[in-house]
Amino acid sequence: MSITTVNTRPIAGQKPGTSGLRKKVKVFSQPGYLENFVQSIFDNLNGQAGKTLVLGGDGRYFNDVAIQTILRMAAAAGFGRTLVGKNGILSTPAASAVIRKHGAFGGIILSASHNPGGPDDDFGIKYNQGNGGPANETFTDAVYQRTQEISVYRLVEGADIDLGRLGTTQIGAMQVEIIDPVADYAELLESLFDFKRIAALLQRPDFRMRFDAMHAVTGPYAKEILERRLGAPAGTVVNGTPLPDFGGGHPDPNPVYAADLVAAMADPALGLSFGAASDGDGDRNMIVGANFIVSPSDSIAVLAANYALVPAYAKGLAGVARSMPTSCAVDRVAAALGIPCFETPTGWKFFGTLLDAGKATLCGEESAGTGSNHVREKDGLWAVLYWLNILAARNEAVEQIVRDHWRRYGRNVYSRHDYEGIESAKAEALFSALRQQLPALPGQIVAGQRVQAADDFAYTDPVDGSRSERQGVRILLDDGSRVVFRLSGTGTEGATMRVYLERYVADPAQHSVPTQEALAPLIALAEKVARIVEMSGRDHPDVIS
Ligand code: VG1
Ligand code: CO
Numbered sequence: 001m002s003i004t005t006v007n008t009r010p011i012a013g014q015k016p017g018t019s020g021l022r023k024k025v026k027v028f029s030q031p032g033y034l035e036n037f038v039q040s041i042f043d044n045l046n047g048q049a050g051k052t053l054v055l056g057g058d059g060r061y062f063n064d065v066a067i068q069t070i071l072r073m074a075a076a077a078g079f080g081r082t083l084v085g086k087n088g089i090l091s092t093p094a095a096s097a098v099i100r101k102h103g104a105f106g107g108i109i110l111s112a113s114h115n116p117g118g119p120d121d122d123f124g125i126k127y128n129q130g131n132g133g134p135a136n137e138t139f140t141d142a143v144y145q146r147t148q149e150i151s152v153y154r155l156v157e158g159a160d161i162d163l164g165r166l167g168t169t170q171i172g173a174m175q176v177e178i179i180d181p182v183a184d185y186a187e188l189l190e191s192l193f194d195f196k197r198i199a200a201l202l203q204r205p206d207f208r209m210r211f212d213a214m215h216a217v218t219g220p221y222a223k224e225i226l227e228r229r230l231g232a233p234a235g236t237v238v239n240g241t242p243l244p245d246f247g248g249g250h251p252d253p254n255p256v257y258a259a260d261l262v263a264a265m266a267d268p269a270l271g272l273s274f275g276a277a278s279d280g281d282g283d284r285n286m287i288v289g290a291n292f293i294v295s296p297s298d299s300i301a302v303l304a305a306n307y308a309l310v311p312a313y314a315k316g317l318a319g320v321a322r323s324m325p326t327s328c329a330v331d332r333v334a335a336a337l338g339i340p341c342f343e344t345p346t347g348w349k350f351f352g353t354l355l356d357a358g359k360a361t362l363c364g365e366e367s368a369g370t371g372s373n374h375v376r377e378k379d380g381l382w383a384v385l386y387w388l389n390i391l392a393a394r395n396e397a398v399e400q401i402v403r404d405h406w407r408r409y410g411r412n413v414y415s416r417h418d419y420e421g422i423e424s425a426k427a428e429a430l431f432s433a434l435r436q437q438l439p440a441l442p443g444q445i446v447a448g449q450r451v452q453a454a455d456d457f458a459y460t461d462p463v464d465g466s467r468s469e470r471q472g473v474r475i476l477l478d479d480g481s482r483v484v485f486r487l488s489g490t491g492t493e494g495a496t497m498r499v500y501l502e503r504y505v506a507d508p509a510q511h512s513v514p515t516q517e518a519l520a521p522l523i524a525l526a527e528k529v530a531r532i533v534e535m536s537g538r539d540h541p542d543v544i545s
Helices: 033-043 063-076 092-101 137-147 183-192 195-202 218-229 259-265 296-305 329-337 352-356 380-394 398-409 424-440 520-530 532-536
Strands: 003-007 021-024 052-057 081-089 106-110 122-129 152-156 167-171 174-179 209-212 274-278 285-289 320-323 341-344 362-365 369-372 411-422 449-456 473-477 482-487 495-505
Touching: 033 063, 033 122, 033 137, 033 152, 052 063, 052 092, 063 081, 063 106, 063 122, 063 152, 063 167, 063 174, 081 092, 092 106, 092 122, 092 183, 092 380, 122 137, 183 218, 183 380, 195 218, 195 380, 209 218, 209 259, 218 380, 259 274, 259 285, 274 380, 285 296, 285 380, 285 398, 296 320, 296 329, 296 362, 296 369, 296 380, 296 398, 296 411, 320 329, 329 341, 329 398, 329 411, 369 380, 380 398, 411 424, 411 532, 424 449, 424 473, 424 482, 424 495, 424 520, 424 532, 449 520, 482 520, 495 520, 495 532, 520 532
Parallel strands: 052 081, 052 106, 081 174, 209 274, 320 341, 320 362
Antiparallel strands: 003 152, 021 122, 106 122, 167 174, 274 285, 362 369, 411 495, 449 473, 473 482, 482 495
């Protein structure tokens, strides 16, 4: 086998964000760009010789081209075998499942998740470790470091592999095995939930479901699991064929980008009782009842509270975990169950140690991410099946289940306001002004409310002791309300600021007050403290979820 060594030079800006490196396709397709980053990953591995790599992505534009390059480089890096999803497809949770099931050394997932795809839009890449989870910050920092000093990358020359045919071929000394991207994952989910009961629900004439795959990766997974294995009527899955540009949309399951689903769920003529959607790479979920959207922060709390109804979790939860900006609804469930609730920085990579150590069973993020110890990624279809399992067991509507939950635990009214594509310099100025005020804020009355504490969230991982600073500015009020400010680490254009708003309402008589109305005082406080209009030049958020 002959390895070709290609001279290269460092390319600026290859710093992984919340979930891998995400850039425009035009950036990724520059000569050496992908190669430099992949070589920098491989240069930080130790002991991969002869071992298995898992490779696949969400099917977006450039996915197939990148796979051919990565295969040649993986062969040169000494991997013994690479498992590739047919047609280059592997949803993020399926990749995690495949890594774990086959005892792989690690995996490379090609995705920019909820970001749009196509020649003028986004591409992304991230490395997952042998536990199936995203590499930690120590690793991604080392990769970035390597990209700044790299001088060569290596590959094994050869013809392109036919990604559309199952079976095994060879590049140099490495086997390339094209696998069914759905089978291992579907089998895993089937082992967790009460499929018989869910099937009976899905076949009832008075229960109608819609799953919107948003032209992204979950189409084939949802069709296999919901329509084939569980017998939901054909057509339950809509927009079910993965397209390289996701049909021109944002594959982001929120009320703005999944407006079609929300409208369908509010249309009495369609008679839909349960709606769900997932994102580009299949790790997010949106849950909608008849004319009722479930807030992702409530969703994780409801899943935790109903653990006893789901076979895989019925024996009990070891603990739960949520990202810091996620509402404290799940904390209340944990307190009632007498189990720990961990608060981590944003991004699934921070849950990995807790899951591996058996400290947390369920994890959730406000950004429509929910998952468990069955894999090491958040998992969109898993959340949908968990909800179906609850609905089948309780025989109540989605809205009824959530309202009942609020009556029992109180309601953590919650919303996130996103300001997308702000000029980076303006966003930085806004945050530095905000950070400067933090020491003086406690005790002050702002927009009529007393600030109790204000800080920049920092986290020490309770398992490995690693430290992460500057993970979001928090302003906490006396009554437990919070406003959190963060800059997104997944965008590719300018800066996206996220403002997270939360207020706890115990009184059931107040539970139906519209969310934005209930949060109005906090929205005013956020504006007052951060001077959003003046500093960002925006007078309203682009997306409210
Ligand atoms: C966003 C979400 C975060 C999520 C991350 C990756 O990050 O807020 O909760 O883990 O996306 O999800 P940020 O840095 O833009 O706020 V995915 O589905 O894009 O892999
Ligand atoms: Co995603």
